[in-house]
Structure formats: structure tokens, C-alpha cells
Amino acid sequence: MGVDLDRMTMSPVTDGWGSHGGYCGPAVKPIALNMVAEIARDPATAGMPLSGIGGITTWRDAAEYIAMGCGTVQVCTAAMVYGFKIVQDMCSGLSNFMDEKGYASLDEFRGRAVPTVKNWNQLNLNYVEKAVIDQDSCIKCGRCHVVCEDTSHQAIFAMKDGQRHFEVNDAECVGCNLCVSICPVPGTISMRALQPGETDARTGRVIDGSYANWTTHPNNPMSAGCA
Structure with a gap:
């Protein structure tokens, strides 16, 4: 979706008129990958079969979806742009990746990244x-x-x-x-x-290894420590 600045019409145009369409391609990937992660780590849906789709263009994209819990992945935009051969390239790349990492099957790394996701x-x-x-x-x-x-x-x-x-x-x-x-x-x-005992040159604070998230951090005016 865009604007033809010579004709001053929306692009693409149909009989002089334009409209918004769908949202697809690589730009969708961060959104779709997050949705997959949310499903995979929600206690109510964890373990359900997942098929990932959204911005999958390379073998690495496919591997990321699998690592986030997908048993299968789907390709649409990339096939439309590059043809079905892109899927063969993905399979070859994914196979090389698995050989390099020592994975004998997809199940050996499926969902491995899910436990690292937090709000x-x-x-x-x-x-x-x-x-x-x-x-x-x-x-x-x-x-x-x-x-x-x-x-x-x-x-x-x-x-x-x-x-x-x-x-x-x-x-x-x-x-x-x-x-x-x-x-x-x-x-x-x-x-x-930075390791505990080192000093952050920007703030002058000595790293002590303590944990503080946004709900407790003093920079949050609504945290318990500032209430």
C-alpha cells in the first residue's frame, strides 16, 4: 500500500480507486513469532500443536519458529515472490543447521527457546x-x-x-x-x-548481581519502593 505521487492516487489502484489490503511478508515476523511464543508458554495452551506462519523467508526464520514451539511452518509471501524453490532452499539450510548443531530431528530443538520468554x-x-x-x-x-x-x-x-x-x-x-x-x-x-564487582562507567554503580524488574525498579514511579 502506498501513494502514486505522479497521479496522486493510492497504489495499487483499481479503476482509479485504492484501499488498504493485508499485512504480510517479513514485517509480520516479529508479531507472529510473539503470538506463537505467547501460545506456547500459556499454561492453558502449552503443548498444543502449533504451525507457524508470518514472514518466513529463510531457513533461519523457519528454525526460529520451530525453536519457539512450532511443529510445522507455512510459507506464503516468499513463495509468491521467489517461487516454490525457496522452500527447497529452506529445507537445505535447515538440514545443514541441524547437522551443525547435532540435532537428529526437529523435536530435539522444538520449543527450546520458549522458557527464555518473559513479559x-x-x-x-x-x-x-x-x-x-x-x-x-x-x-x-x-x-x-x-x-x-x-x-x-x-x-x-x-x-x-x-x-x-x-x-x-x-x-x-x-x-x-x-x-x-x-x-x-x-x-x-x-x-x-558486566560482572558483579565491576563498575558501570556510565552510572558509576557497582554491579552487585541483584535483580530488579520494572515493577520494583526505582525508575518506575509506581513501583512499591516509590509509593
Whole structure:
């Protein structure tokens, strides 16, 4: 769905008119995967047969749905765009993944990720991570610096001794993972968890390993500690 800016009509158009349609393709995946996770971890529905659909385009997408509890997956948009051969590619990739991980059957990893899902307000807000850039594999493209500088926390230096050199400033890094998601070289940027006894350079707080979620955290004005 869009707008043809030359004709000033909605696109696609039928006899001069347009309308909204469905929602499909990769954009659906986070929504559908969350719905699968909610069904898989709800005591009332846990264990029910699940078939995942929504944005499945690669073998990795299929594997993620299976890890979240699906016994089968379905493909629609990807087949429409790339043809049925895309399913063969998914099967090959999934088979290679299983061989690499030592899985003899889908059941060996089906639902394995479900126990790691929590409601957002139960996540540990005392957990602190810092981004780390591997200088040996960094290609110095600068994408991490751009996204952090323009839309995040200005926590990545771009120069050192007059040369392009990208390094994380721990005093500003909040561990948002944006740089990890944007880096084109897998594994070059990773997240390191601060261990008990270490000091967070951004806040000056000594990590003590304690747990506090949004319902108890002092940053929440409605928490019991602030009431």
C-alpha cells in the first residue's frame, strides 16, 4: 500500500480507486513469532500443536519458529515472490543447521527457546551490557558510529590518532544493541555483560548481581519502593 505521487492516487489502484489490503511478508515476523511464543508458554495452551506462519523467508526464520514451539511452518509471501524453490532452499539450510548443531530431528530443538520468554516488565533492569568492537574484523565502514551518533547515545568514537577507528565509549554506552544489529560483519560487535564487582562507567554503580524488574525498579514511579 502506498501513494502514486505522479497521479496522486493510492497504489495499487483499481479503476482509479485504492484501499488498504493485508499485512504480510517479513514485517509480520516479529508479531507472529510473539503470538506463537505467547501460545506456547500459556499454561492453558502449552503443548498444543502449533504451525507457524508470518514472514518466513529463510531457513533461519523457519528454525526460529520451530525453536519457539512450532511443529510445522507455512510459507506464503516468499513463495509468491521467489517461487516454490525457496522452500527447497529452506529445507537445505535447515538440514545443514541441524547437522551443525547435532540435532537428529526437529523435536530435539522444538520449543527450546520458549522458557527464555518473559513479559517485558519482568526483565532484569539491573543487568548491564556494553558493546565491544573486534578491531581485527572491523571493516571501518562506520555504520555503527552513524546510527549511535544520530539516533542513540553518541557512544562510539570514530577516530583515533587521526585515523578511522571505531571504539565504544563505555561511559556513554547503554547496551541498546543497535550497533550489533546494524554491523554488516557478523560477530564483529558483541555485547559483554558486566560482572558483579565491576563498575558501570556510565552510572558509576557497582554491579552487585541483584535483580530488579520494572515493577520494583526505582525508575518506575509506581513501583512499591516509590509509593
